[in-house]
Amino acid sequence: MTTLNLPVQPPVRPMLAKSVPSVPAQPAGDDAGPAYVYEPKWDGFRAIVYRDGDEVRIDSRNAKPMERYFPDVVAAVRDALPERCVVDGEIVIAQRPGHGAAHLNFELLSQRIHPAESRVNMLAETTPAALVVFDVLALGDDSFIDRPLTERIAALDGLGLTGPLVFATPRTLDAAEAKEWFGSFEGAGLDGVVAKPADGPYAPNKRTMLKIKHTRTADVVLAGYRLHKTSTPEQPLLGSLLLGLWDETDDGPRLQFVGVAASFSATRRAELIAELTPLVVEPGTPAAEEHPWQGWTDPTKAEAGDRLPGAQSRWSSGKDLSFTPLRPERVLEVGYDHMEGSRFRHTSQFKRWRPDREPASCTYEQLEEPVSFDLGELLPGAPGTS
Numbered sequence: 001m002t003t004l005n006l007p008v009q010p011p012v013r014p015m016l017a018k019s020v021p022s023v024p025a026q027p028a029g030d031d032a033g034p035a036y037v038y039e040p041k042w043d044g045f046r047a048i049v050y051r052d053g054d055e056v057r058i059d060s061r062n063a064k065p066m067e068r069y070f071p072d073v074v075a076a077v078r079d080a081l082p083e084r085c086v087v088d089g090e091i092v093i094a095q096r097p098g099h100g101a102a103h104l105n106f107e108l109l110s111q112r113i114h115p116a117e118s119r120v121n122m123l124a125e126t127t128p129a130a131l132v133v134f135d136v137l138a139l140g141d142d143s144f145i146d147r148p149l150t151e152r153i154a155a156l157d158g159l160g161l162t163g164p165l166v167f168a169t170p171r172t173l174d175a176a177e178a179k180e181w182f183g184s185f186e187g188a189g190l191d192g193v194v195a196k197p198a199d200g201p202y203a204p205n206k207r208t209m210l211k212i213k214h215t216r217t218a219d220v221v222l223a224g225y226r227l228h229k230t231s232t233p234e235q236p237l238l239g240s241l242l243l244g245l246w247d248e249t250d251d252g253p254r255l256q257f258v259g260v261a262a263s264f265s266a267t268r269r270a271e272l273i274a275e276l277t278p279l280v281v282e283p284g285t286p287a288a289e290e291h292p293w294q295g296w297t298d299p300t301k302a303e304a305g306d307r308l309p310g311a312q313s314r315w316s317s318g319k320d321l322s323f324t325p326l327r328p329e330r331v332l333e334v335g336y337d338h339m340e341g342s343r344f345r346h347t348s349q350f351k352r353w354r355p356d357r358e359p360a361s362c363t364y365e366q367l368e369e370p371v372s373f374d375l376g377e378l379l380p381g382a383p384g385t386s
Contacts, residue, residue: 004050004052004055004057005052005084006050006052006084006085006086006138007138007140007141007142007143008050008086008137008138008143008145010048010050010057010059010063011048011059011063012048012059012063012086012137012204013061013062013063013204013205014046014048014061014088014204014205015088015135015202015203015204015205015206015208015209016205016206016207016208016209017194017207017208017209017210017211018207018209018210018211019210019211019212019213020195020210020211020212021212022212023038023175023178023179023182023193023195023212024036024175024195024210025175026173026174026175033198033199034173034198035197035198036173036175036195036196036197036198036210037149037150037153037171037172037173037195037196037198038171038172038173038174038175038177038178038181038193038194038195038196039134039169039170039171039193039194039196040169040170040181040185040190040192040193040194040378041190041191041192041193041194041211041212041213042090042092042104042132042169042190042191043092043104043106043189043190043191043345044090044091044092044093044104044106044109044132045060045066045090045091045092045109046060046061046088046089046090047059047060047066047073047088047089047090047091047131048063048086048087048088048137049077049081049086049087049088049089049131049133050085050086051077051078051081051082051083051084051085051086052083052084053083053084054078056074056077056078058070058073058074058077058091066091068117068120069112069113069114069120070091070112070124070129071120071121071124072124072125072128072129072165073091073129073130073131073165076130076131076165076166077131077166079165079166080161080165080166081159081161081166082139082140082159084138084139084140084141085136085138085139085140086136086137086138087133087135087136087137087156088133088134088135088136088137088202089131089132089133089134089135089169090131090132090134091109091129091130091131091132092104092109092129092130092131092132092379093105093106093108093109093127093128093129093130093383093384094130094375094376094379094382094383094384094385095108095127095384096376096384096385096386100372101187101188101372101373101374101375101376102188102374102375102376102384102385102386103187103188103189103373103374103375104188104189104190104375105189105384106189106340106345107340107341108123108127109129111123111127112124112129127383127384128165128383128384129165129383130163130164130165130166130167130379130382130383131165131166131167132167132168132169132379133156133159133161133166133167133168133169134156134168134169134171135149135152135156135202136152136155136156136159137152137202139155144202145201145202145204146201146202147201147202148198148199148200148201149196149197149198149199149200149201149202150198150199152202153171156168162380163379163380163381163382164380164381164382164383165382165383167379167382170378173198178193178195179193181193182212182214183371184371184373185373185378186214186338186370186371186373187370187371187372187373188373188374188375188377188378189375191213191214191337191338192211192212192213192214192337193211193212194209194210194211194212195209195210195211195212196208196209196210197209213337214337214338214370215335215336215337216335216336216337216338216367216368217333217334217335217336217351218245218333218334218336218348218362218366218367219331219332219333219354219357219361219362219366220243220244220245220258220331220332220333220334220348220362221243221244221245221246221255221328221330221331221359221362222241222242222243222244222276222279222326222328222330222331222332223242223243223244223255223257223291223292223293223325223326223328224241224242224293224309224323224324224325224326225238225239225240225241225242225272225276225323225324225326226238226239226240226242226260226322226323226324227239227324228269235270236270236273237266237269237270237273238264238269238270238272238273238276239262239269240260240261240262240347241260241261241262241272241332241350242257242260242293242309242323243257243258243259243260243261243332243334243344243348244256244257244258244292244293244328244362245258245362245363245364246359246360246362246363246364247342247363247364248363253360254292255292255293255328256342256343257293257309257343258342258343258344259336259343259344259346259347259348260347260348261332261334261347261348261349261350262347263347263349263350264350276326279326279327279329279330280324280325280326281324281325281326281327287327288325291325291327291328292328293309293325294325309323328359329359330353330359331353331354331355331357331358331359331361331362332350332351332352332353332354333351333352333353333354334348334349334350334351335348335349335351336348336349338370339367342364
């Protein structure tokens with residue numbers, strides 16, 4: 001890759017955040033300056049963007065190059081950002097389904113990670129992405145990494161990033177307003193709120209920010225498991241529990257795959273294998289034919305709208321996605337942050353078994369729906385918001 005003539009050289013790992021349960025308050029007192037700057041927490045691909053003239057480099061949070069997957073963002077950077085700069089931001093894709101409110105769509109975003117250049121270019125044309133910038137690391141010959149956030153914000157505001165493809169993130173110094181954002185912006189697909197130290201420097205790969213995310217619980221059906229990567233025939237270890245919710249379709253109720261619970265100690269992984277053995281469905285038995293996910297390898301199932309575990313994707317190429325089916329008789333309670341369409345956006349957390357619940361009662365109706373909020377109010381004019 002071409003050497004970039006910039007005061008901040010790649011790779012730079014992005015500044016990170018640690019979870020806290022609520023939006024932190026600003027210090028009291030007339031003489032107290034703001035301790036935090038509050039911003040929405042975007043749900044997209046984190047990106048450190050370097051521009052040196054026509055040369056543009058876009059790094060993921062793990063310093064993997066992403067510009068080949070986002071030619072539309074590369075073009076937008078050349079059009080909207082200064083000729084020599086380094087910024088921190090998030091690549092997002094918006095969608096307005098039907099006549100509903102515009103919101104972020106992570107599934108559309110993930111489709112960009114594709115090996116075929118022709119498909120990437122087609123997606124960039126039909127579902128263009130936007131870049132939301134929330135920090136400045138360098139401008140011209142000046143590095144801003146050691147400067148306080150307040151100075152970096154002033155530099156960012158001076159760039160005039162108002163869309164339609166490159167935006168400066170909204171921000172506030174008012175904790176009460178940040179709490180309102182936390183409650184309302186989720187309806188547009190945002191992930192929560194971030195609180196940043198107002199006087200802090202940019203700290204690569206350090207958790208100096210605070211993030212406040214939504215937490216919820218749901219009762220789900222256990223219908224299978226996968227083995228852990230360290231599992232052996234002599235010592236089988238459970239890797240993840242495969243979870244489902246019943247959905248009423250035109251063809252009757254279907255158990256839709258909604259995600260996994262996977263965080264267990266090694267001891268608990270061994271215990272779960274033994275505990276779940278009586279529920280294992282053996283191949284070739286009537287129970288196997290009746291299992292709701294017995295056709296998980298059939299691509300027509302996905303085309304029909306069914307969510308089954310094991311579907312191949314650009315993320316899973318080469319991975320063993322087989323699983324051990326279980327009789328869908330046990331219910332567990334899991335914690336999750338939010339939904340992405342009909343599934344959990346992130347890995348859920350096992351809370352407890354629910355022997356008092358019938359599997360048939362575990363439906364989508366129990367899930368809390370966020371209040372609708374139109375993303376067009378935050379990113380006016382962005383593709384997918386009009």
